[in-house]
Amino acid sequence: QQITEEVVAFSVPSYACQRRTTLENHNMVLTDALSLLAENAELSEEDGRGVAFRRAAAVLKCLPEPVRSMAQLRGLPCLGDHSLRVIKEILETGASSEVESMRESERYKALKVLTGIFGVGAKTADRWIREGIQDLQQLRDSEQTLNRAQQAGLEHYHDLNQLVTKAEADAISEIMERTVISVLPGAQMTLIGGFRRGKQTGHDIDFLITHPEEGREEGLMSKVVSCLEAQGFLLYQKTTRNSYLESSSGPGRPSSNMDRFERCFSIFKLAKEDKRGETLMEDGAKTLNGDPGSHSPSSGQSQASGDRKRASEDGAKDKPSKHKRWRAVRVDLVVSPISQFAFALLGWTGSKLFERELRRWAGHERSMSLSSHALFDSKQGRYLRATSEEEIFAHLGLEFIPPSERNA
Numbered sequence: 001q002q003i004t005e006e007v008v009a010f011s012v013p014s015y016a017c018q019r020r021t022t023l024e025n026h027n028m029v030l031t032d033a034l035s036l037l038a039e040n041a042e043l044s045e046e047d048g049r050g051v052a053f054r055r056a057a058a059v060l061k062c063l064p065e066p067v068r069s070m071a072q073l074r075g076l077p078c079l080g081d082h083s084l085r086v087i088k089e090i091l092e093t094g095a096s097s098e099v100e101s102m103r104e105s106e107r108y109k110a111l112k113v114l115t116g117i118f119g120v121g122a123k124t125a126d127r128w129i130r131e132g133i134q135d136l137q138q139l140r141d142s143e144q145t146l147n148r149a150q151q152a153g154l155e156h157y158h159d160l161n162q163l164v165t166k167a168e169a170d171a172i173s174e175i176m177e178r179t180v181i182s183v184l185p186g187a188q189m190t191l192i193g194g195f196r197r198g199k200q201t202g203h204d205i206d207f208l209i210t211h212p213e214e215g216r217e218e219g220l221m222s223k224v225v226s227c228l229e230a231q232g233f234l235l236y237q238k239t240t241r242n243s244y245l246e247s248s249s250g251p252g253r254p255s256s257n258m259d260r261f262e263r264c265f266s267i268f269k270l271a272k273e274d275k276r277g278e279t280l281m282e283d284g285a286k287t288l289n290g291d292p293g294s295h296s297p298s299s300g301q302s303q304a305s306g307d308r309k310r311a312s313e314d315g316a317k318d319k320p321s322k323h324k325r326w327r328a329v330r331v332d333l334v335v336s337p338i339s340q341f342a343f344a345l346l347g348w349t350g351s352k353l354f355e356r357e358l359r360r361w362a363g364h365e366r367s368m369s370l371s372s373h374a375l376f377d378s379k380q381g382r383y384l385r386a387t388s389e390e391e392i393f394a395h396l397g398l399e400f401i402p403p404s405e406r407n408a
């Protein structure tokens with residue numbers, strides 16, 4: 001009697017926005033490997049390759065069980081030759097030689113460390129590496145000029161490379177909520193980004209702010225930032241103002257993925273709690289050398305020259321201090337008018353790949369153009385309104401996928 005092992009191939013729709021991807025990943029070994037290849041491609045400014053690996057990883061993330069054989073992958077979308085080769089080697093030997101040697105390579109390690117500095121992207125890191133800078137100490141010893149973001153990034157390097165916990169996100173949410181309501185009663189604040197998708201940790205915390213009356217949100221960002229600053233919560237902030245209506249292309253052209261809301265990239269000073277659960281903000285602010293203003297010689301200086309300084313001027317400030325009773329946390333704020341709220345909410349909840357796939361679906365499958373501001377239907381030549389995420393999915397002809405299942 002012949003026993004044939006039945007191979008049940010997985011079946012998966014090709015766009016990530018057609019799939020439900022929870023945080024439960026049965027193929028972590030495979031997806032970590034592909035994500036590393038994606039990351040390396042992105043760090044090398046090969047974005048096309050990066051997306052290809054991200055798509056391949058996303059397909060494996062939504063499978064209901066661990067992959068055991070290559071046969072199960074037959075017919076799956078988005079798995080290119082390169083990804084399949086990596087998967088095969090891992091299934092056969094437990095690891096991918098390409099991924100392992102990349103992980104150990106000097107270039108990858110240097111790119112990782114340098115882009116780990118807030119404000120440093122792949123281009124800058126690459127330039128520094130070509131100039132012989134491989135790590136933080138070499139950067140400090142160099143004569144490189146750093147902008148204000150990079151100075152803050154270097155100063156708070158250690159803290160900003162620790163994952164933010166859900167508890168910290170909740171603590172900052174509370175502070176934010178209080179602040180937002182105090183500067184504009186009736187304003188509404190929503191947690192977005194990874195924490196809205198149910199992640200337990202993240203690299204930052206993202207908030208979307210609006211007001212139920214159109215127009216009332218104008219000027220809100222600067223008030224919120226001033227109020228946070230007055231309370232001593234901000235170690236760094238850079239606000240970029242809304243340019244959606246004033247841009248030359250106007251609201252009629254949501255073709256660019258660039259977001260044009262008023263937004264703020266910040267570094268928050270979060271007090272750690274003592275054993276009795278009391279926050280130590282006051283204490284910490286007074287006694288620590290990380291106190292904003294107490295050590296920054298360039299802080300009252302004007303514009304260009306004050307914004308830049310030598311890397312060597314930042315001592316070894318990222319070292320964790322035993323007595324430090326606060327920590328630096330990256331926080332992103334976005335303000336949207338209520339008329340665009342649903343689009344902003346959908347656009348800023350992520351994951352990044354899910355967003356990219358939504359826009360690709362809209363364009364390729366529906367001749368529509370989706371941004372974080374609006375949805376334009378090219379066939380009808382008009383904008384489609386929506387007051388909820390559900391309506392946007394419906395306009396796009398997609399089944400609604402809740403935030404917790406957008407972890408592609």
Ligand code: GTP
Binds near residue numbers: 192195202205258259
């Ligand atoms: P962690 O922070 O690592 O937990 O992941 P995250 O998913 O929260 O990522 P991140 O904070 O980088 O971004 C949150 C969401 O905002 C993602 O969906 C991004 O696509 C989106 N996002 C980030 N920057 C921009 C931008 O400049 N424009 C728009 N429209 N969206 C952005």
Ligand code: MN
Binds near residue numbers: 193195202204205206
């Ligand atoms: Mn985030």
Ligand code: MN
Binds near residue numbers: 206
């Ligand atoms: Mn963010």
